[in-house]
Amino acid sequence: MSTGNGPFDPGPEGRATHLVLENTAGRVSLWPVWREVPAGWSVRFGPAPHAACAATLEPATRRTP
Template sequence: METLNPFDDENQPCYILRNAEYQYSLWPDFSAIPAGWASVFGPAPRGQCITWLEQHWQDIRPTSQRRA
């Protein structure tokens, strides 16, 4: 039996996490938030999280590179 990766599961509720460099991550809601990351959106369906990312994360470079 094939196991679905939770990051590929359209029905998996997710969070949007942000680190100190203002980089974002799509994170499944059943998994503990890793150190150095904070929730900024969710939990919400994966599609809503992706829409949030598309609207709020226009520059994927870390903050330290944007300042340079």
């Protein structure tokens, strides 16, 4: 069993470790910066810390001001 972080786990605090990708169908995905962006997807946000990327995926009604 691995004890390291997985590719979708938060990285070191404050480091730009993730992207938010979007495909042509409008679907979005949280993606690690070290992985190649798959064909058919483009960067919508980032690179940025995990928390900042994850916050862009939350529905606007769930965000707190």
